[in-house]
Amino acid sequence: MPHFTGRSLLSLWDYSREEIESLLDLALQLKDERANGRRRRRLEGYTLAMIFEKRSTRTRASFETAFGEEGGYPVFLSGDDIHLGVKEDLADTARVLGRMFDCIEFRGFSQQTVEDLARYSGVPVYNGLTDLYHPTQVLADLMTIRECFGSLPGKRLAYVGDGRNNVAHSLMIGCAKTGVHFVVCAPSQLQPREDFVGRCRELATETGAGILVTDDPTAAVANAHAIYTDVWTSMGEEAEAEERKQVLRPYRVDDRLMAATGNPDAIFLHCLPAVKGEEVTEAVFEGPASRVFDQAENRKHTIKAVMLATLGREQGS
Ligand code: CP
Numbered sequence: 001m002p003h004f005t006g007r008s009l010l011s012l013w014d015y016s017r018e019e020i021e022s023l024l025d026l027a028l029q030l031k032d033e034r035a036n037g038r039r040r041r042r043l044e045g046y047t048l049a050m051i052f053e054k055r056s057t058r059t060r061a062s063f064e065t066a067f068g069e070e071g072g073y074p075v076f077l078s079g080d081d082i083h084l085g086v087k088e089d090l091a092d093t094a095r096v097l098g099r100m101f102d103c104i105e106f107r108g109f110s111q112q113t114v115e116d117l118a119r120y121s122g123v124p125v126y127n128g129l130t131d132l133y134h135p136t137q138v139l140a141d142l143m144t145i146r147e148c149f150g151s152l153p154g155k156r157l158a159y160v161g162d163g164r165n166n167v168a169h170s171l172m173i174g175c176a177k178t179g180v181h182f183v184v185c186a187p188s189q190l191q192p193r194e195d196f197v198g199r200c201r202e203l204a205t206e207t208g209a210g211i212l213v214t215d216d217p218t219a220a221v222a223n224a225h226a227i228y229t230d231v232w233t234s235m236g237e238e239a240e241a242e243e244r245k246q247v248l249r250p251y252r253v254d255d256r257l258m259a260a261t262g263n264p265d266a267i268f269l270h271c272l273p274a275v276k277g278e279e280v281t282e283a284v285f286e287g288p289a290s291r292v293f294d295q296a297e298n299r300k301h302t303i304k305a306v307m308l309a310t311l312g313r314e315q316g317s
């Protein structure tokens, strides 16, 4: 097991291929334990602060139930209620939380906030989504691909839609690190940051992955093992909603696009929540290729793995 104790998860840039695969191994073991009714209390006496500036169903439920199942005490702190950047410096809030909690989860707007929380609190901090990244989501996505296809290297993932959002960026990093070919398909104004594409291509040369950016959905999905999409308008970008509907209409995932993979075993993935009828048709979402609820469940197992590993508690007592 690589050395995780005391580390934060702010983005996937900081985690190696071996570390990501090792967290997935642990998550699969935790899923199996839970399915077989083996309950452990490896986090008895530990505390988790959960700060949410944006809404959440899966991420909040995953952190809270995963920590609680292990005997720990999670505390939900809404950004509307605490002095986060209001009346108190973020550094001061972070230092106080670091004295009271063993670890901190943060979901919100700025990546700088989660980085500063880690810098000043002195405890492991987990990024539960910022405008830039969604790393815990991608661990669950990679786990789902592993479950469906046995391993990651050489698999092909086509992401279709808003290619410059948090999920798309984190997926590209996660795929580059683990040897998954990643095709991102989006109109030119919604393609991933070029500096990120460049860094991912460098990483991909070491892992054998390919990173391709295109605006042609049919070409993008050819031979894909999985097609992935996300909402056209992310939280905080509501002013862009009408324009996104116009430019992203040709990028909706429908049965025709699933068939264009040429792969009868291709699966459909979505981080959820989904706006059915926009980025994906109801038929694909509810159809036999959809693995979206396995993906959602895997949020919990991967998040539990991250917390146990970074708190040095994966073996228990
Ligand atoms: N996928 C995801 O992060 O879902 P929530 O917004 O419900 O947490």
Ligand code: NVA
Pocket (backbone or CB within 6 Å): 129, 165, 166, 167, 230, 231, 233, 234, 235, 271, 272, 273
């Ligand atoms: N890109 C989406 C992901 C939600 C889990 C958002 O940021 O709203």
